[in-house]
Amino acid sequence: MNNTEWFSIRTLTLPATAVALLVAFFIVWLVIRVQFPKKWAGVYGDAVFTFILVWKFSVIVTDFKAVIAQPFALLYFNGGTIGVFLGAMAVSLQLWWNRKKIHLDETGIAACSWAIILTQSSYQCLVVLLNDNPTNSEVITLLVLSTLTVLILWKIAAINRALFLYTFGLITVAFFQPLGLWQPAVGVSVILFIVGIGVQRLASETKSFGGKE
Template identity: 85%
Template structure:
């Protein structure tokens, strides 16, 4: 989806996509805190914090010259698409590194699946609602992801099936969006799918 709107929060102006992501993070944190043991909301909160910090300051990697010339660029800009992937990779490494301490039991695996699916779905829903894109792509995004999310969280119990099915659904939705498969959401979904499968298999060893 294209970002077409900007929102001002006091002196800070944010694109609708950033607002959608922050709201999605908060909603999912609340859901995890209510639905699962409290520690999983804490794990999610730590992951979100890591993602935001790496994504925000990844501009040092993506545009180092601009940061040197204008240090305040760190406050107003971020690493863009590359920053998103760096943030997701940092979160993946964090979760894997802390895996022995976190101990992903059955509730942890379920919480991981819920967190990934709800974060991406709520983000996509909000992006549709906060921006003004082609009606066809918006309707398909809302219908497909809404149906898929409810079905998966209601009927699918294994993380492998849940994330594989969701990733396939997200890819189908992406085909009807302006940037097609060349958008961060698809790559992020694949990375988190792989991480989820690895974590689940590692927990069985």
């Protein structure tokens, strides 16, 4: 989806896509906090904090000369598309690094599945509501992703199947959006699909090791 609107918060101006992402993070954190034990809301919150930190300060990597020339650029700019991918990869590495501390179980797998799918779905729907894009692409996005999200979280327990269906659905919807497949949301969705499968594998290994002990 194209960003067509901007929102001002005092001296800070944010694109609607950034606002949608921040609101989606809060909504999903609240859902995870209510639906699952408090621990998993904390894990999600840590992942969100890492993503925002890397995404925001990755401008140092994407536009180093501008930051050196104008250090205050760190307050107003972010790493853009590259920053989004760096943030997603940083979260993946964080989950891997803390895998023993997190101690994934069936509840944890479910929480991760909900977090991955709801974050993407909430973000996509909010981007549609906050921007002005072609009506047909907006309607298709809202109907397909909201319906798919409800069906997946209600009926499908296996994280690999759920993530595959959602990722496939998002890629299909992207064909009807102005930016097509060439948008960060599609690439990040694929990364999150891989992360979700990795989470399931880690949980299986942890369970196997626990059984041997």
